[in-house]
Amino acid sequence: MPEKTLQRFILHYVIKLLILALSLGLTHRLIYEYVITDIILFIPIWKIYGILVLLSLATYAMVVFVYNIIKEYAGFAFIASIVLKMFVSLWFLLPLIESEFPNKIPDVINFFLPFFIFLGMEVWFSIRLLQSQEPI
Secondary structure, eight states: OOOOOHHHHHHHHHHHHHHHHHHHHHHHHHIIIIIOOSOOOSSOHHHHHHHHHHHHHHHHHHHHHHHHHOGGGHHHHHHHHHHHHHHHHHHHHHHHHHSOOSOOHHHHHHHHHHHHHHHHHHHHHHHHHHHOOSOO
């Protein structure tokens, strides 16, 4: 078994994140294109997945950075990055919130459903990083 290194953790995370984003995004897009054709969205699906991928990468990068410097505080870094991620999400949704768009519920669901899926992946990979016993 190859040695667990920081690069290995990061590479696994990035690959799985991109696979998840592409498969979820494509499925999401196809559902709205062929199944739910009568709902008009304010925020395009590609923008949602773009911002979620960037936020997920930033969250994991923050955890890895703190893990490298002070291993004991990596969990706190994860919590702080999730709080920051929530504020950025609200900032991203602010144009929708302030708009006169008639039906905002599908856009909010379209954002927060993948948000929590990506969050679950971040939690999984952060826990795996924090539980690693070998020095990185």
